[in-house]
Amino acid sequence: MTKAARPAKKPAPATQAPKQASRPRVAAATKSSGPVLLTPETLPAPVMAGRDFLSNLDMSAQELRAVLDTAHSMRRGEWRGVRPLSGLSLALVFEKASLRTRTTFDVGMYQLGGHAITLSNQEIGLGTRERVSDVARNLERWVDGVMGRVYLQQTLVELAEHASVPVVNGLSDMLHPAQLLADYQTIEQEYGQDLAGRRVVYIGDGNNLANSHIHMGILTGTDVTVVTPVGYEPNAGVLMDAVKAGVNVTLTNDLAAVEGADVLYTDVWISMGQEAEADIRRRAFRGYQVTPGMLDTIAPGGIFLHCLPAHYGEETVPEATEHPKSRVFDQAENRLHAQKALLYHLMGAMKPRW
Structure with a gap:
């Protein structure tokens, strides 16, 4: 597949409101009836399709609202059974050790129907064994998104500059937006x-x-x-x-x-x-x-x-x-729900490569 076939990464809007979902929203279920399950036809439209998430300010207040609404819905169990990221993959790049970040992004991709691959710094050597830009250009040809838990914010900035797929900040010295x-x-x-x-x-x-x-x-x-x-x-x-x-x-x-x-x-x-x-x-x-x-x-x-x-x-x-x-x-617990919501809104409009 040529890179031209991949959707271009969209710049974050400064003030523009996100596109409104064209499909109906599902009302919250009552305690007696249990959660109202969503279907592929009733999912909300992704509001940050193809973008990077390096800072909370990479989203507007309206986009934050959409992501949190989705996270609440996921916690209520309304997404059970839907697999909107089926066929998609996420690289988890770790310079720093992790319990919550690794588990929740990995499990989150699985629950959404996708696949996560964990890459330690011993395997990659960001900026030492390989230039960060070269790592980005390799990963973009294999996976549909990259999450980085790194020492320096600049490492994430470089990954995002050189990768055509969404890059997510899983932690840096500067910020911890997820x-x-x-x-x-x-x-x-x-x-x-x-x-x-x-x-x-x-x-x-x-x-x-x-x-x-x-x-x-x-x-x-x-x-x-x-x-x-x-x-x-x-x-x-x-x-x-x-x-x-x-x-x-x-x-x-x-x-x-x-x-x-x-x-x-x-x-x-x-x-x-x-x-x-x-x-x-x-x-x-x-x-x-x-x-x-x-x-x-x-x-x-x-x-x-x-x-x-x-x-x-x-x-x-x-x-x-x-x-x-x-x-x-x-x-x-909400690390799982919130990050699943984020991944959906970043990657939910993508089509599998194969």
Whole structure:
């Protein structure tokens, strides 16, 4: 098959609303009747067909709504039995180890009728054994999409520049957008779709999770506060994204900002690749640990989220992830539903190569 036969990758629209589904939407089922199962004829139209997903800002607010609606529908079991990605394949490229990312993308492709192949960095050697651009040009001729869990955002940018198939950010040093889809699905399960003005307080390192929370605040209107020690603030370019969008983000090192939060979120203090800074970071973040006592200070109906893995004794304790306000394991489950929804909206319009 020549490359000309593949659908061209579409640029992300700046303000253009996504195409409306031409097929009827199926109403949510009642508890007594069980889920109303979709059929190939009643699936929603993919809204991001052929595009890359390197950042949450690669989608519009309307496209985010479509993806989350699909994720909720998948969690309700309404997609059981349909295989919209039948005959399609996804390469899973890992520079960093993974439990949730590998399992959920692999299982997600299987449940949608497709196939996933896992490639470790020992097998590929991104940028060492082979140029990133050469890896991209090879993969695009075999697979229909690429998910990368990598050290550098620039690696994903290069993959996307040179591959004609969708490239998905499964994690980088800068952003973790797929995780935030699952996070906001979890938040919507608690509060509904209208999240404007809800207080999302992120406590800890101003890392890829903090950066992606800021991007989601831009898309959803949530009031994002980042509580972090001096010197560990989110990326300046991401903060500028918020300024350009006219969205206020509160930065503070005052732990009192946690009080009254609708959502309290934390992540590890020491990410993969930062082991040499472990002692310095533990001293800097002392006091920023989420405990049951801290959870008592958030809103009465507030929830606690952590993307996992948890380094118990550092950013949190087992009593917090097992607390009645914790939704940590619902959040982990939603990685499967949210990423399946994303893959459908990126790849659902593709035809098998064979």
